Amino acid sequence: MTGPVPTLSAVGTPRLLTGLDRRPWLDRAAHLALHGPPPELSAGDLAALAEGVGLRGRGGAGFPFARKLRAVLASSRHTGGAAEVVVNGSEGEPGCLKDTALLLHVPHLVLDGALLAAGALGARQVVVGVTRADVERSVRQAVAERGAGEPEVRVVRLPERFVTGEGTALVRGVGGGPALPSGRGVRSSESGLGGAPTLVSNTETYAQLAVAARLGAPAFRELGLPEEPGTVLLTVAGAHVVETPTGLPLPYALELCGTGPGQGVLVGGYHGAWLSGADARTATVSRDSLAAAGATLGAGALLPLPESTCPVGETARVTRWLAAESAGQCGPCFVGLPALAECLFDAAHGGGRRALEGVRARMRAVERRGACAHPDGTARFVASSLAVFAEDFEAHALGTGCGRPVLGVLPLPGGVRGPAPAGARRALPEERLLVDWTLCRGHGLCADLLPGLLRLGPDNYPERAAIAVPARMRPRALRAVRRCPALALRLQSADRGDN
Structure with a gap:
């Protein structure tokens, strides 16, 4: 299966996307001509480098890479066995295409970072988990160009689902099991692929590591904010991937892609949170700025909501899709999320304040009770929608509506459409x-x-x-x-x- 291919752009001189203004795919020769060969670093040196550039995971959680690397190294030494390295290229988030962009256009940069980590850890193999056919072909072609070597590099195609990208689901999937969260409180750094200590990180994280290894910490820190150096990849409106130094005003990133804050901007994807239009206009692309406004950058997705669409209907259709993406392994996910989507639909269609209270009760019923983070993330998305678009939800619950149609601007795979109220001025129902x-x-x-x-x-x-x-x-x-x-x-x- 293939999906949308994003447009690419950069603010200033790109690092990750360099060379793509001249050719759409960097083969091994072009890659080495641009970046040069990667150095060999010990685990201690690699961890110190990651710490020196403040490298955090770019897949959503933002966990410090150096701590994760050291945890895998400690577990490997404790068990006396070899470690494993896994690249998370699944990207089940419908509004995010940055990892797809890297693997489709510059796969060698990602492989460099993963192999640097594998060499430092003495890992037996690197496994790249993907979900798209075109991405799989690109990575396999890059692996073939490198030829056989140590450690071995494998590419595994996984089901294209939202929960596939969860760490334990990815590890289970590339190991031949179901690509579903394990529900166990065991870290992959202790017991992951085949029971071995496993370093799992996102595609962009490994690409940033490869850039940092070549530049060194001082040169890497020349771009971006002192406390958050370097660049970051953003997916804007589910269609445009932009590389920008940290600290860029968020409205500028939106304007570069031909859009604006509108009614608000969903930051971090469907497990993220909304910024109101006013907050979005003053925010910058940085953890501290977004945290002050109640959001986190997560996987780098920015989804602006135009003034022309109904925020209540958009929330309802995405929540229904999220409920359908349940791993089906625990009650809060399998039962609670569909019930939440149903209550939200009722509130959107004039169910009154009691219906809104029902939505809040369903959110409380799933929070902190799931086997994985999917129920919590879905509840966070709904809670943020209720807070930022409170007047619209009130109008819909009381039967007057907001008067806007539901345009379906929040991207969902395969044209999925949920139960979307079209506002008070829609045609009468049948x-x-x-x-x-x-x-x-x-x-x-x-x-x-x-x-x-x-x-x-x-x-x-x-x-x-x-x-x-x-x-x-x-x-x-x-x-x-x-x-x-x-x-x-x-x-x-x-x-x-x-x-």
Whole structure:
């Protein structure tokens, strides 16, 4: 399977993307002509270099690379066995294409960094985990150009799913098992691929390591902020990959790609957090600046939300997709996330404040209870949406809507579309649930069957005589019609045929 190929650009002189203005793929000869051969470094020297340039993982968590390297080295010495090195090139985040860009265009730079780490650790092999067919071909071609050597380099194709990129899922997948999180509290640095201590890091992290090894710490630190030196790769609007020194004003990165902050910017992807439009206009590309605004850069995805689309509908469709991406290994993920998506859908379609409270209750029910970070990340995304777009959620819950259509600007794979409310000015839905006041006896069973859709007043009778029924809620509405003891409900379709 292939996917979108990003446009590439740089602010200033690029390091990772250098040479791509002249050719689309750097073969081994072109790569060495640009960068020169990589040095050989001991584990101590490599860790000191990573520490000297402040290198952190670029896959989302931002863990210091030097600490991870030393942890693998210590475990390897303790067990007396060889270590393993794994490159995470799976990139299951729909709004992120930076690792795809590296592996499609400059795979040798990534392999250099991974082999530097493997040589320092005395690792038996380097395994590159990917999910796209075009990326697999590019990496395999680069490996073939290098020929056989020690350690061996393998490329493994994995299922293209959001959870594939989770560290333990990746290790299990490249080891021949299911590409699902292990759910165990065992670090890969202690027991990873084949039970051996394993260094797992993201594609960009290894590429940055290869650049730092050639430049040395002083030259590497000449770009970027003193506390966060170097460059960073950003994916903007799910389509543009930009290499920029840290410290760049965030609006400038957006403008370079022909967009602006709009209503807000989702930073860090679908496990990240929103910046309001105002906060985005004053933020810079740095950990400290984004943390002060309540966000983290994560895997470098910046997803601006235009003024023309409905933030509630966009949140609902992404949450539904995230629920479908569950690993299915624990209740909070397998049961809790679909329930959260359902409650969010109800709130978006006029379910009232009770529906919004239901969303918050479902978030609390999944937080810190999952076998992996997927429930927490999904809850964080929804909570951030509720906070930044509070007025829009309130308007939708109360039935007035925000008046915007849902344009589907937040990228999802394969054109996936979730249940997206189109706002108050959309066309009337195909069906309505009608209450016959002459028959209703206030039993209240309908409200139990249709939580968030049908609300009861203080007298225990429905608040409205006609309620719009979204297509997804039709089976529930039919149940309510058939189970009403007083036969006071019916469904009316667009052609006025009743059920």
